[in-house]
Amino acid sequence: MRALLRDNDRITPFELAVLMVIVTLEMGVTTFPRTMTEKVGTESWLIPLPGFLFSLLAVYFLVRLSKLFPGKTFVEYSQEILGSIIGKLFVIIVIAFWVSTSARILRQFADVMKVNLLFRTPIEVIIFSMLLFAAYPARYGIEPMARLAIIVAFVTIPVGLFLFAFVIPQAKFDNLLPVFAQGPLLLLKAGFLSVGSLEGIELLLVLLPFITQPRKSLKASTWALAVLWSIIFIVNGVVLAVFGEKEVMYLLRPGLTIIQTIELPTLFVERLSSVYVATWVALIFPSISMFLFLASTSLAKLFGLKEQKILIYPLTPVIFALAILPSNVLEVENIANFLEQIGVFIIGIMPLFLFLIAKIRKKGGSY
Amino acid sequence: MKRCSYSSSLHMKVKRRLTLLLVIFLFCIGASGCWDRVEIDERAFVLGVAIDLVPPSESHIEPIPGQVPIRDNIYDMTVEIPIVSQMAGAEGGSSEKEPNWVISSTGADITEISRTIMHRANRFLFYGHQKVLVIGEELAKEGIKPIIDFFDREPETNKRVKLIIAERDAKETLKITPKLSSAASLYIFEILEHEHRSSRLIDSNIGRALVSLRESGNALLARVRASEEEVVVGGSAIIKDWKLVGWLGEIETRAAMFVMGEVRGGIITIQDPRAEGGKISLEISSVKRIITPYVEGDDVTFNIEVLIEGDITENTGPNLTVSRETVEIAQERIGVLVKEDIKSIISKVQQEFKADFFLFSHLLAARRPHDWKRLESRWNEIFLKVKLNIDVRVRVRRFGVVR
Structure with missing residues (x-):
């Protein structure tokens, strides 16, 4: 009987790729066109090019690190590389980042739901119910969550892109110009900073030892990045082409508002935005689950516990409290910006840094 | 040994059942969405909104106590609401009563007037199906920026709402009774949707107008004029720095559209x-x-x-x-x-x-x-x-x- 069941702590490279995509597609993507346009103006639709390169570098070094320390997660190898104290500090920063990022996503989600669908429901109820449902699969390990992510991905992403296709007739491609007017440096910098909002890459810190075919993990995560950046490219490009530079910077969530511009001659569903918001519910659910899982697994490894399961429910009140804490949307946005910078530190800088130190101090395996 | 494993599997079964019950229970609470339920008969669907400026001599709204009295515009907002019970009967065409209710109120900003109308109609005003936003000439000359903000900020309003400037009073355009459409707002909306039949009018909606307005403060908006039984939709209104500065005739509008x-x-x-x-x-x-x-x-x-x-x-x-x-x-x-x-x-x-x-x-x-x-x-x-x-x-x- 037992032999027929798969273990719940191993995932295939394909499942890893889907997880990476689905974890990254959270509420941040809807604000992405605005934050990027604020940085580089009309060139923001080009950010996926440098962004892909920088994120690929991060993924490459994370995979190399996991090859240096086979079977170990970042909790173990960063302590080996950086020494026990600094290593632990880094691990704690990352865990705090995951906990506060899931709180940030929950809060943004709750605010969107309150504005668009659930006007009178207190956000505490929205956040609590979402957190409860997200905590449930996180207790059962990585494999059930991967399957969940596949179901969610193959339902929501096609629906989302299908709705998006109706927006394209509104696009005016003059809005995408000028390009390369400010020199490549600004674009490269923005591309590097955009890596901070690709939370999917952080999965590699923990999940690489759990892949069934470790050799394929680099290929799988490259594919995940390609799909992700293509989605971001489409969303960013279309949003900018429809709204133009000034309006994109004015809208709070251009990625959501765009759906309201759809013009169909015989539109029997008048308010497509409700359908669209509903797809976001499904999209953020695996992200929060995954962050809970990552945080609890790393904490368990840090304290030398055998099971991560028991840490899930103790973590939920912390996330709930953090999600309730900001007093308004503006504060949430500031926190999101701050967290993005921490993300740049974790994904953009640390993998290369850890790899170099490991090489210099000759830690890890033979190659 | 055997008995032990049996009892533990029974225990598991009971636990599973309980979990399932709990899930069903939570689902019933969560999925029914009673919390935010607004019954359809508690809602008034706003089809069109017309906003005019109340001449300063006619405004008799007290300044808010404790605040320095500043010169403030007073708006006159008119909404068109279909009477749903009447709509069903109107299919036969023998209905005596008006199929729509056109109701006006005045106030210092749109939210305030909206709330006043909500009380008067005793219905929850729902802007999700709004078709047109008509702004009166005098108000447009003062500037349309403060008017649009409400409709831009309101998450229910979609960006396809037609933004129209009326010659003279805007409220008159919603008061007409069109022969072939069920509501004045729908009538105006449909004329603008069929702009391509003549290209002598401009199909301006809030979404596109705002892109242009935020880019430069200028835009070309649709023009409407009310007569006895119909509205004349044709030509366009020139907006400069968010203010109405002039009109274009129908041929001029077509020429401008060739350029654009x-x-x-x-x-x-x-x-x-x-x-x-x-x-x-x-x-x-x-x-x-x-x-x-x-x-x-x-x-x-x-x-x-x-x-x-x-x-x-x-x-x-x-x-x-x-x-x-x-x-x-x-x-x-x-x-x-x-x-x-x-x-x-x-x-x-x-x-x-x-x-x-x-x-x-x-x-x-x-x-x-x-x-x-x-x-x-x-x-x-x-x-x-x-x-x-x-x-x-x-x-x-x-x-x-x-x-």
């Missing part, structure tokens, strides 16, 4: 020079517009190429058949006509209104970013001297079922 590349259809009629009273009409089937800016020092030139394709729908020339000569005459004369229209509208806009609603500035910023940086601060002067090379080509493709 938004003409999709319509009829152009010319005199046939070979006979008195002979006319040729062309129905536009497609229009291509290519616009290219050239900059030399402070001289800005725009090359505008317009390629019109169409079918001859009427030909009352001398020998009544469409000959090669007829086609050539139509192609040439229509081209000249459109070119003259475009020239005159641009010189009018440059000299009279001084408003760059064609978004030439945006085009320059997109295609010539370096020149734009240099000219940006002086654009208002430079725009007045912008030169145009207009090239209109017309191609007749078909001419009906007779020769």
